[in-house]
Amino acid sequence: MNAIAALSPYSSSMGKSNAERHTLSVLVDNEPGVLARVVGLFSGRGYNIESLTVAEIAHVERWSRITIVTTGSPEAIEQISHQLERIVPIHKVTDLTVRGRAIERELAMIKVRGKGENRLEALRLAEAFKAKVIDATLESFIFELTGAPDKIDDFVELMRPLGLAELARTGVAAIARGAEAV
Amino acid sequence: MSKQMTGAEMVIEALKDQGVDTIFGYPGGAVLPIYDALFQQNFVKHVLVRHEQGAAHAAEGYARSTGKVGVLLVTSGPGATNAVTGLTDALLDSIPLVCITGQVPTHLIGSDAFQECDTVGITRHCTKHNYLVRSIEDLPRILHEAFYVARSGRPGPVVIDLPKDVQFSSGVYSFQENIQHRTYQPRLKGEASLVRQAVEMMAAAKKPVFYTGGGVINSGPAASELLRELVALTNFPITSTLMGLGAYPASSPNWLGMLGMHGTFEANHTMHDCDLMIAVGSRFDDRITGRLDAFAPYCKKIHIDIDPSSINKNVKVDLGIVGDCGHVLEDMIALWRSGEKKSDEIALGEWWDQIDEWRARKSLAYQNSKDVIKPQYAVQRLYELTKDRNTYITTEVGQHQMWAAQFYHFEEPNRWMTSGGLGTMGYGLPAAIGVQMAHPDALVIDIAGEASILMNMQEMTTAKQYRLPVKIFILNNEYMGMVRQWQELLHGARYSSSYSEALPDFVKLAEAYGGKGIRCSDPEMLDAAIMEMIDYPGPVIFDCVVAKEENCFPMIPSGKAHNEMILLDLSDDAGLEIGSIIDEKGKMLV
Ligand SMILES: Cc1ncc(C[n+]2csc(CCOP(=O)(O)OP(=O)(O)O)c2C)c(N)n1
């Protein structure tokens, strides 16, 4: 028996010391206000949101999937899942990180401005990353890049010295590998 | 059965179908159609409160004392915002409420119309769930779903925001019992293997304790019965939170009294030293645990709760069982019996010897006086003179609330209504009104403080109008006593704004409201005065003038552990400087 009581998610200041990054997939009834409930839960209880995406996935049933990337200690993450489950219009919360083997993708549009060697270098790197050119002027490109968030981070960092002008990212969408549906 | 009717009529029809015969409310422009429908029927009785906060607390008192869903009806804008405190109170104490708010007509929503506010936005954080009804087709479903959500799982308040045009428009009403909700289906049965494990742990325990909470009361009277049975079978000691009082009879020898910040010495020490804690429908609130990293350090913990998020929230437990306490207790009893389990009698005997030593400290003892009424004495006398009657107790918030919890003893559930989680001053009188509406022949007493009672004093008018003979028993110490106590402990006895200056004459005030006023300041006269209060057939304000600077002990100072409680004798004798008990870190806590 332990002489020091195990700490809870709240007593370890939301587990900042042993924080992990988790991706939660949340199936909700697409009724008005459901996103506000989810976002309000995170702000009201002091949880982190690194990324949040939402879109309807079944028109007839009116289901949406919200994908949330959050950080916290394992206890905090478990608490977040349970708090989400208390929201009445939520069908199901799946922690894709715990489940393992999830695929994460994000889409980014990156505007790069430059001339001469910088412009060529940007184009070469875009090819290497399999980014598409979706708009071009004589002094700019807009690249479209889909991939895991790290890959997009890497590409953006490379573009920075070459004239990164503007960036738009969708946030993470994620799904579990394999035949099974979560 | 389906019928054509207006939205306003649907509201009444749904109330009937849900078996609601009493609602609390206050009219206004955005709910006039519903008030008109109320006027034209006789099934649902409407109680006109004098402030919407009162409606919410009255509905809470009604719900808490009956086990039914409490209902309130308020108008848009200020009507809704005034109800917010009561909704939050119900959320924190898990009280089932349905609150119907009027809203401006749908085409005006978002235009900053007269008495428009974003009710679903404002109440999103203080309800279990809420709805804005956009069309008449949705209304019947939402009305019944609201009751289902309010009462199922961990109960709580639900708001239905109903625009005025929807109240006027006409549609088809239908009602099916036993709705199957699309997403919300709380788990009632505990998982069998976990229940079995719990029973094994109990049979092996040498120093066990039951720590029970409001969840047992929410589960219904059967859960309280089962709790008694399991305690009798095991002979384990039992303590409870403020919200759980009454689920287990205070007269039983196994009862340790309330635990926590103002709990008994024996309850807190039993919690600290136990080797097995069985938490049933309680949530490890900070008033209960004290310093978390020193909370019950030597034990395994079992936690039974219907809300999965309560388990491992504040305290990590060894075995969490998600389920309704009634169901889980029933399964535990069955397993205990069929497995012919026995408690470790020798170990338990030693454990009880230890507990008796803690009991011998008599932590609730206080210095009585012949000259002045001690607040503890006042509650003791009130208890002795009312315990054999059909009595319900509500409270306000402060020292008097803690003294009521310590010195008024409950034998049954649903007899004790207090604001635990939110600690809302002004709760007690409207709650008493709600209780009295549900139990017209009972003796309903609000144990109050002179500061708290002024927060919803206007509800005396409601009591008068509906001939509700509620008794307001004010422990008048002329201080916001709990604030004063903390200032004494933490802030060098600088009593900043905690003196109750310019108090009204409560006897005259009672008379002005059409009730009876009684004042007593002499311990010798107290019994007779209390009897006079009890015998009066209408509302009474009893101004019980008590010792002004009495502190509420025992107490776990903020930031301290259960075994670091301070007792009255420690603080008075031992030369302990009262202002130095709480350290700098403790001062940061609330
Ligand atoms: C609405 C609200 N405001 C402020 C507080 C903070 N508070 C807690 S106890 C208390 C004093 C209560 O005084 P009184 O009603 O006289 O009770 P006593 O402690 O003297 O018994 C105050 C101000 C509260 N709990 N609720």
Ligand SMILES: [Mg+2]
């Ligand atoms: Mg006072």
